[in-house]
Amino acid sequence: MQTQAYLVVATLIFLIGAMGFLIRRNILVLFMSIELMLNGAAMLFVTFSRQLRQMDGHVFVFFIIALAAAEAAVGLSILIAIFRLKHRVNVDELTELKG
Amino acid sequence: MTYTIVNHVLDYFELEQGGLWSLIGAIAVWAAPITGFVAIVGLVSIWLERKISAHIQCRLGPMEVGPHGLLQTLADGIKLLGKEDLVPKNADRALFALAPMMVFAATFVSFACIPFSEKAIIADLDIGIFFIAAVGSLEAIGVVMAGWSSNNKWSLFGAVRAATQVVSYEIPLSLALLAGVLCAGSMSLVDISQAQGGWIWSWFIFRNPFMWIMFLIYFIASLAECQRAPFDLPEAESELVSGFHTEYSGMRFAIFFLAEYGKMYVVSAVGVVLFFGGWLSGIPAIDGIGGITGNLIGAGVMITKSFLLVCVQMWIRWTLPRIRLDQVMDLCLKYLLPISLVCLMLIAVWQGLMPTFDEFGIAMIAAMALGFMQMRRIYRKAIEASKTRLSLPTMKV
Amino acid sequence: MEKTLFLILSAVAIIGALVTVTRKNPLGSAIGLIVTFVALSGLYFTSDAPFVGALQVLVYAGAIMVLVVFVIMLLNLPEGELEEEKIPPRSWALAFFSVVPLGFLCIAQILSTKFEDKEPVGEGFGSVKAVGQLLFGDYLLQFEVVSLLLLVAIVGAIVMAKKRL
Numbered sequence: 184m185q186t187q188a189y190l191v192v193a194t195l196i197f198l199i200g201a202m203g204f205l206i207r208r209n210i211l212v213l214f215m216s217i218e219l220m221l222n223g224a225a226m227l228f229v230t231f232s233r234q235l236r237q238m239d240g241h242v243f244v245f246f247i248i249a250l251a252a253a254e255a256a257v258g259l260s261i262l263i264a265i266f267r268l269k270h271r272v273n274v275d276e277l278t279e280l281k282g
Numbered sequence: 283m284t285y286t287i288v289n290h291v292l293d294y295f296e297l298e299q300g301g302l303w304s305l306i307g308a309i310a311v312w313a314a315p316i317t318g319f320v321a322i323v324g325l326v327s328i329w330l331e332r333k334i335s336a337h338i339q340c341r342l343g344p345m346e347v348g349p350h351g352l353l354q355t356l357a358d359g360i361k362l363l364g365k366e367d368l369v370p371k372n373a374d375r376a377l378f379a380l381a382p383m384m385v386f387a388a389t390f391v392s393f394a395c396i397p398f399s400e401k402a403i404i405a406d407l408d409i410g411i412f413f414i415a416a417v418g419s420l421e422a423i424g425v426v427m428a429g430w431s432s433n434n435k436w437s438l439f440g441a442v443r444a445a446t447q448v449v450s451y452e453i454p455l456s457l458a459l460l461a462g463v464l465c466a467g468s469m470s471l472v473d474i475s476q477a478q479g480g481w482i483w484s485w486f487i488f489r490n491p492f493m494w495i496m497f498l499i500y501f502i503a504s505l506a507e508c509q510r511a512p513f514d515l516p517e518a519e520s521e522l523v524s525g526f527h528t529e530y531s532g533m534r535f536a537i538f539f540l541a542e543y544g545k546m547y548v549v550s551a552v553g554v555v556l557f558f559g560g561w562l563s564g565i566p567a568i569d570g571i572g573g574i575t576g577n578l579i580g581a582g583v584m585i586t587k588s589f590l591l592v593c594v595q596m597w598i599r600w601t602l603p604r605i606r607l608d609q610v611m612d613l614c615l616k617y618l619l620p621i622s623l624v625c626l627m628l629i630a631v632w633q634g635l636m637p638t639f640d641e642f643g644i645a646m647i648a649a650m651a652l653g654f655m656q657m658r659r660i661y662r663k664a665i666e667a668s669k670t671r672l673s674l675p676t677m678k679v
Numbered sequence: 680m681e682k683t684l685f686l687i688l689s690a691v692a693i694i695g696a697l698v699t700v701t702r703k704n705p706l707g708s709a710i711g712l713i714v715t716f717v718a719l720s721g722l723y724f725t726s727d728a729p730f731v732g733a734l735q736v737l738v739y740a741g742a743i744m745v746l747v748v749f750v751i752m753l754l755n756l757p758e759g760e761l762e763e764e765k766i767p768p769r770s771w772a773l774a775f776f777s778v779v780p781l782g783f784l785c786i787a788q789i790l791s792t793k794f795e796d797k798e799p800v801g802e803g804f805g806s807v808k809a810v811g812q813l814l815f816g817d818y819l820l821q822f823e824v825v826s827l828l829l830l831v832a833i834v835g836a837i838v839m840a841k842k843r844l
Contacts, residue, residue: 185682186794189726191786192689196696196715198782203700205774206766211705211751215712218743219696222719225735229728233804234794241810242818244723244731248738249825253832255743259750260840266754272705275767305683377710408806409733416733419741423713426748430706442752449745469807 189230197223210265210272214258221251312404316393320544327543328355330589331596338600365532370433373529377431382530382537384424389544391417396551397471399561399580410471411459414552415452418507421545422448425516428538429526440525444509444516447610451506451513454618458500461622461629462556465489471552475560482564483643487557490632490642492625494650497557499622501594504549506610508542511599515607550591551584558587681725688725692718705751709744716740728805 200219207213225244232240266272329344329352336343344351369378395410397403407413422445429441463469465486466477478485487493506513517525527538554560561580562569568579605613636642695718698711716739723732803809814822 185685185796187789187792188685188689189722190789192692192722194782194785194789195693196719198778198785199693199696199700201781202774202778205778206770207700208766208770209705211747211754212700212702212708215699215705215708215747218712218739219699219715222716222739225731226719226722229723229726229731233726233728233800234797236797236800236804238805238809238813239817241728241731241805242813242821244728245734245810245814246821246825248734249829252738252743253828255746256832256836257839259746260836263750263753263840272754305687380710407729408803408808409729412730412733412737412807416737416741419737419745420717422745423740423748426745426752427710430748430752438752442749445745445749449742452741 186230186234190227193223193226193230195223196226208273208275210262210274210277213274214255214262217254218251221247312394316390316404320390320393320540323547324540324543325355325359326589327546327592328358328539330593331543331599334593334596335600338597359536362532362536367532367534368529370529372433374431374433377427378529379534381424381428381431382534382541384427385421386424386537386541386544388417388419388421388424389541389548392548393544395471396548397475397555397560398584399577400472400476401577402581403472406470406472409469411463411469411474411552411556414471414548415456415459418545418548419448419452421541425526428530432526432529434529436522437526437528440516440518440522440528443607444526446607447506447509447513447516447614450611450614451503451618454499454614454622455503455507457619457622457626458496458503459552459556461493461496461626462486464626464629464633465493471555471560475555475562478559478562479569480566481640481643482559483640483647484638485557485559485562485564485643488643488646488650489638490629490636491646492628492632493557494646495625496622496629497553499618499625500553500556501591502613503618504553505595505598506614508545508549508595510546510595512602512605513610514599514604515610518604546592546595547588550595551588553591554584554587560584685722685725688718688721691715692722706748709748709751712747713740713744716744727800730805730807730810 197220200216200221200223203216203219204213207216225247228240228243228247230240232238262272265277269277271277332351332354333343344354347353347357369375392414394404395407395414397406425444425448426441429437429439429444432438462474466474468474468477474486482488487497505511509516515525516522517527519525522528527535530538561584563579563583569576571579692715695711695713695715699708699715702708702711716735720732720735720740723729723735
């Protein structure tokens with residue numbers, strides 16, 4: 184039963200992140216929504232690794248966190264570069280590549 | 283209505299209902315002693331700081347309240363409690379109120395993992411040192427919140443400086459922590475202390491020729507983590523009024539103050555555990571006592587050692603001038619980081635190849651004493667040389 | 680007690696997540712996200728993953744979020760910019776028709792699955808030693824690849840954020 188409760192929480196966090204990603208337009212908030220989704224996934228790994236009594240899930244969370252760190256470094260520097268160029272953080276106004 | 287919904291949720295997941303009270307009870311039982319200890323540490327260190335600074339500057343310091351001003355801090359605390367709690371007009375009220383608590387909580391939680399003696403520890407976590415590093419890193423967020431929510435340029439500058447500094451210095455600090463972990467083969471602070479049992483030369487700082495470099499790195503990085511001089515740019519009073527806590531007054535300011543001194547104690551205690559044998563006195567006969575007496579002696583030794591390190595931090599604060607921000611970053615990224623990486627590698631190699639033996643520790647102590655004396659002689663000579671070269675005029679009063 | 684802790688922490692995590700996606704000011708979002716991360720780390724501790732829990736606080740709350748907050752303050756968004764965020768109706772429709780069915784499916788599936796209860800986990804489950812042995816044993820190659828990824832990210836971040844090369 185406890186596993187179910189943890190899974191529901193993880194799903195809710197993932198869904199809130201997905202919702203935020205779809206409806207918000209501020210690029211910083213989009214970035215944070217992605218982090219929320221990653222965390223929902225990470226929590227699934229932890230929960231299942233307890234359910235299955237295997238620690239592989241913990242290793243995967245380790246990788247997810249490393250990935251998130253890399254993503255934050257690159258993503259935020261792209262963001263700074265964009266902001267320097269356009270002075271906008273609204274994704275609907277960043278349409279350079281639409282042709 | 284709410285009660286029934288909660289009940290449904292609890293029933294659905296088969297959760298027990300009396301749990302909340304046991305949780306609150308556990309929090310009260312464990313948090314009360316830490317709160318008391320943090321308060322005492324704050325009071326004593328603030329008094330020490332004022333006394334040490336006064337004696338360094340040939341003053342007396344507080345003398346009025348209590349013997350040698352011992353109760354001065356208490357009086358100041360009561361004064362701060364009675365002061366008006368100002369919130370700037372355009373401040374973000376919620377964040378403004380939350381920030382001091384966040385900073386304090388980051389320090390407060392670390393105390394749970396610090397051993398005072400073999401048995402006197404709140405939580406002997408398997409990941410003790412990792413936990414302390416993790417919780418300590420939350421402090422930066424509290425500082426940034428304080429600076430941003432004050433809606434004051436100087437506060438914001440202070441917060442940005444603090445964030446830069448704390449995040450950068452976390453890397454050499456963690457690497458220095460890893461050196462101790464490498465020597466002990468465990469992350470639990472109790473295990474690390476116990477790995478240094480025996481005579482004084484089995485402490486980790488004498489374990490191999492690179493540990494003392496690691497200790498210096500740890501000490502410098504911990505000064506920067508605590509935002510103490512010479513790294514006190516976030517609260518540089520001559521440029522930024524007082525940085526991120528400019529707008530705070532009354533009790534909130536007192537909480538920031540308490541958190542700062544608590545943090546100083548935490549980094550010193552961790553340094554003592556990692557490099558100076560924790561609660562072990564370095565004499566096997568005393569360490570072997572055991573029982574309640576042994577634990578009490580251990581706690582006394584641990585607290586004395588930690589306060590000695592705190593005093594060194596204060597000594598440095600009142601001796602060295604503040605350095606510039608670019609110098610702060612240069613020191614961290616160009617010197618401390620590469621040196622600590624190389625040292626960590628060498629320690630790992632040494633740990634793998636060399637057996638641990640007492641004679642080496644004795645030799646290390648002798649070498650360090652000789653080196654210290656040599657440095658002292660060079661320093662004296664340099665002072666003499668500068669005196670004759672400048673031929674300073676003697677001041678007439 | 681552990682279950683009460685779970686309820687409190689999960690409620691805090693979900694509220695933090697909601698704050699993250701609903702605040703107009705990105706800094707408010709960031710604070711909400713930090714709260715979520717810390718609560719999630721508590722949940723990891725209660726589900727026998729202390730190493731991962733500490734890692735979550737150290738890297739997510741302590742490093743990534745400080746970076747995010749830093750960037751938010753660095754951009755120093757003009758006041759008008761924050762008011763402009765208009766959510767087009769198609770976003771709402773898209774979000775509603777994709778996320779809500781997905782949520783129903785997932786949660787229904789979770790609640791209908793019976794997970795067998797097992798005996799409590801053994802000593803040392805999720806400790807640094809156990810995870811470390813797995814990490815440097817079975818997952819050594821992946822670990823090295825991740826370290827390479829981090830190196831690439833460092834170089835990439837420097838190249839992109841620098842004004843002149």
